[in-house]
Amino acid sequence: MGILINEQTRILVQGITGREASKVTQEMLDYGSQVVAGVTPGKGGQAVHGVPVYDTLRQAIDAHPEINAVLTYVPPLAVKDAVFEALDFNIPFINIITERVPMLDTAQMHAYAKVRRTRIIGPTSVGVINPGARVKVGPIGGVNVDRVYAPGPVGVMSKSGGMTTETSWIIRQAGYGVSTAMGIGGDFIKGGNFVDLIPLFFNDPQTEAVVIFGEPGGGDEEALAEYVTRYGLQKPIIAFVSGRFVDRMPQGVQFGHAGAVVERGVGSPARKIATLRQAGVLVAEVQHEIGALLKEVLE
Amino acid sequence: MRLYEFEGKRLLRKAGIPLPKSHYVTYSEMGAMGADPQLERIFDDLGGESVAVKAQVLAGKRGKAGGIRFADSPEKLQKVVEAMVGSELLGETVTGVLIEQKAEIDQEYYISLTYDTINRQPVLAMSKEGGVDVETLVSESPEKMALRRFGPITGLQPWVARDAAAEAGFSGRELRQMAAITTKLWDVMLMADARLVEINPLVRTKSGKLLALDAAVLLDSDARMRHPELNLPPRQATGRAFTERELVAQAIDQGDYRGVAGKYVELDGDIAMLTSGGGGSITLMDAVHAYGGNPANYTEYGGNPPADKVYRLTKVVATKPDLHGLLIAGGIANNTRVDVTFEGIARALEELRPAYPIVIRRAGPGEEEGLQIMRDLAHRLGLNMEVYGAELPMTESARLIVEKAAVYREKVEG
Known part of the structure; x- marks a missing residue:
């Protein structure tokens, strides 16, 4: 099982002819993902690693009606247009890898996706992987995917792309695999928040515990805490929230991700940790303690 | 990106929001001016009675720190400006001042627009009680702040602004005026791709005019490319x-x-921290703190930089005086070449030959070759270095360097 993507996932890559997108297309194909088409306006008729390229989404869907997932790899200021195109064609799942998408654009994409009943993950996502189904969308796992990702009972959501893999590695070292792992991105506003995705993990028969990697900024962790307080902690959740040192820094310094800026006292790591603990979430003090906490809840 | 008050007010003025008349004077102008007749002209232009001189700094709460002063004659203005320009205020050097017609304040109101990150919508906040203590107001009397979230595609419709104004307690002509200013503020959000625009205070003068006395604007850095006109x-x-x-x-x-x-x-x-990846670097900073260590810096390299860039960064990181350890660590890279980046680090360490302990933990493309470069270097130069790959959890490396640094500190400080 797992969530969001599975054996039936048929992927279209927007911006497939770009350097990074083309490299990731190869990696996805090597892993076993079904990448069936790509779109780059003006480059229709070409092929990238054997995947046909179209000028428009309409042409791609006419030729491959089975497309049910879109990976967005276009430049930041072109993302909104590309995603609106996918939304207008009722693609049920959109994963945006592009970083530095303007906040207004993301807010508009989210608003429109709600109307079209589509799920967006990202921007600034590192992708989604379901090792049991042997499908991945996006660069998640890089070239040596199997070292880190094996099928198992743990769901993973991370605001940091790099730490998605590091977190899954800690889980692997503790002796477990993952049901689905994903980078949700660290932007203040994004398509998939922890709270949007946790019900999917709660309903997934394969998932027995969920690990989240949080970051300073935004109200995402607090919203998750509120959700499990209201609807119950149906499966154990283990969290690590990075950035406690940011509280000691001169104000306004920007670290790492656009989302990792603490503004106006909202979203400070200390508050996130306290709120999560109050809701019954197990919070690791240091990242690799996730492994020991996981053993506690799964044994 | 935070804007200075004078920059924010330029955007407000362009959108048609009423502001007091003002002049911006910079440090370089002052340097050339000496005892400047221009300030006299400015004083006259601003009504010739009383002006406010406002230090242009990015930090908030400058009024309490002495960043706003008043002058009722050209001579006084000269004195105040000279004292303020070039001075230090809240950790910043004041490179310019905004000289503004002094408003006769009757009431202070509050309006802001920003994004609600949980609902993922823009949100309007309006209150009849503006001024410096608005944060206290929100925590103690939240009912005095009217909040309205609205769709980012439809934008702020004028009725929503009127609705908020009515709830905040405005009526009559002022309700219409507040709503008009608010919709213009939304134009500023769109025109500049702002993440926050705040007018605090928006004042009613004794003659009944509404004026934006301050402007806090935070622009979306990710949208800078589509606003070359802002310059x-x-x-x-x-x-x-x-x-x-x-x-x-x-x-x-x-x-x-x-x-x-x-x-x-x-x-x-x-x-010293030579860490890679945004999330990894922050996590390692936390881990060093958690184990009782004290980082000498924050850094993050990533996105597969060439060896030479990492060589130069290493020279900056590893040469800070009085270091007791160096942590070279990161997660399992998806993209950054470990061999390439470590070649740059090794070249710098070869030149520097540090005596302090070094702990390395890294994995990713080219990891075998990269880690071997470091092992060879340690062996050749007799460095106090430990090299680990993915077998060591990333944050364990923080514990190791904190322990080794403590031992080394003991040794050098006796």
């Missing part, structure tokens, strides 16, 4: 001037867009 100079956001080392580091990324290796924030600890 804003770069600025620091740390609340202090950049250090020598930070400036040297920043030069690393200039003119070379392959990867990032120029982000460096100098801190006052003794463990």
